Amino acid sequence: MPKNIFAEAAEGEIFRDEKFLYPEFVPERLPYRDAQIDEMVHAFQPVLKGGKPQNVFVFGASGTGKTVTVKYVLRELEAFSNRAKGLYLNCFEYNTRQAVLNQICVFLGVPVPRRGIATDEVYSELLLALKKADFVPLIVLDELDQLMASNTASLVLYDLLRVVEFQKSRLGIIIISNDESLVAKLDPRVRSSLLHNPVEFAQYTPVQLKEILKERAKYAFNENAIDAEVINVAAGHAAKNKGDARLAIESILRAGRIASREGSSKVQVSHLRTAFDSIHSRALDKAKDFLDLNEKNILKLLCEEDGLVSGKLFAKFKKQFGEKALTQRSFRKKLNRLESLKLVKMEAVEKGIRGRTRTVKLAQGKKEILDTIG
Template sequence: MPTNIFAKISASNIFKDERYLYPEYIPEKLPFREAQIEEIAYALKPALRGGKPQNLFIYGESGTGKTVTAKYVLRELEEYTSKAKGIYINCFEYNTRNAILNKLCLALGRAVPRRGIATDEVYAELLSALKRTSVVPIVVLDEVDQLVSNRNISLLLYDLLRIVEHQQAYIGIIMISNNAELLAMLDSRVRSSLLSKEILFEPYTPMQLKQILKERAKYAFFENALDKEVINVAAAYAAKHKGDARIAIESLLIAGRIAENENASKVTLAHLRKAFEQIKPRALQKAEPFLDPHEKQILAILCRHEPLFSGKLYELYCKQVKQPITERSFRKKLNRLAELNLIELSDVSKGIRGRTREIRLKQPKDAIERMFEDSQGGGFHSK
């Protein structure tokens, strides 16, 4: 009898369980972040008695463990008490004041339609939800820079701080950013009432990266599945990229998959080098899950025809989609792609015909193309 196809391909001598290498996995231990974990926990401690937590501003380079550490502490907090509730918000996904207030309502058990409701009404809902609960929400605003570019953040923080001042309901606010200067960019009134404590996440050293990798690999790979130097080389590579643990962990995952597809008995340095080539730039990786089909279509056209003037780009776009958006909405999409650091817009003079914008990709073309291969055109709607 022929063997089942999945039985045949699922046997692995490489991965025990690759999920331990996924970006969303929260490890049981976070080596070298003990001090930060403790600092965050102390700031949140008042919430255990229904009191007012200290607000936090967490900052540092990419891959220094800011997100995973915040999630780790929230998990611990919720395991320990039902008096506080962690609400994690990625501002790539929720990038307006309205969307965030909405999400907070939802997290507190109030469903509000996501569109078509004025921000003031959503705010009123949030206040009434808070009145009825004794739980202290701890709101994590990750990638909070995404709000600054929309000039939204001061207003949003003002909303949240007002709750604390007038309603005697307490909320903890944890902001996470790559940008150390972010607080300085806030409205001064908001900044002074925020009174937040700052926590810096330093880049990992090569030795630390090695240790982190060893720990994660222990659960993900079978013993002896990694060639001797693989962890060292992955750690050194990540150290060169500003101590980014994400690069280290992702390169092991990709290398493991390449080895598996080749039916190799071990992950070798050759697999790892191939993996390095496939790692997506951080800007692309962060933005990708939140790109809509129109934005993806624009990137796909640019992959084939860059650079393009905006008029020509819109024309090509209209030819390729079933229901094109208006030129005005299209311009907004271009601005957003530029804010996400995926494209570059430069003003150029077209002589007597005035000015136009020239558009180029800001991330490597092959990385963007790979994104389309990975999603197999998901969300695409070409004619």
């Protein structure tokens, strides 16, 4: 009888279970993050005795484990007690005041229609739902930078903080950002109550990255399928790239897949080197699912001709995509958003009597951008 095609594919298998290397996987242990975990435990533990949680501001560079550590702490808290529940919101996905409030309502068990209802009505629903809730919600706003345009972050935080202040409801806020100065940029009304518990995530050292990788690889790969040398090179590469653990983990995942496809019995450094080339920058990776057509079109124009003055870029945009595609004001907003996503850089240039203008430059590689946005 011929072999089952899956049995054949499983033979000489590299992976025990590759899910241990997925970006959304939350491991049982997070080496080198004990201090940060302790700080969060300290901030949330009053909830266990019927008290109020403290708000937390988590900051640090990309790939330092902020998201995974917050998710881990909330998972532990929920497993230990039913007095608190975490809601994780990524502000790339929920990037308006209404979207955030809606999600919190849904989380509290009052689904609200996505459209056709005023934000203030959503807020009233939220207040009612909070009064009835039999647990304390801990709301995580990851990538809060994405709400900084038009003061949205301050408005949302004010909404949530005044619930605590005036309604005497209990609720905790956890903000996550790459930018240490983010809270200082918020409205003074919300700033002070978010500054008490800053939790810093420092970059991992090469040795730390190696240990983290070893631990994750132990679960993901079959015994002897990956050499210490591969782990060392992956850790070294990530260390050179700002201590980004995501890069380290993704590179061994991809190397493992390449090795599997080649029918190799082991992951080799050559597989890893191929994997390095296929990994996109973090900025593109984060933004890719949340770009609209106009934003993609602006990037495409810049791929054709980089470093244009914004006025010229707008003229080119109109010529190619129609006069009505975007107003100048909306176009400017799109550029600001692309800048906040770290996909373009804008530089002010002095320009005679017409005052200051800006040149727009790609902040990521052209090929990488085109590969990602298609």
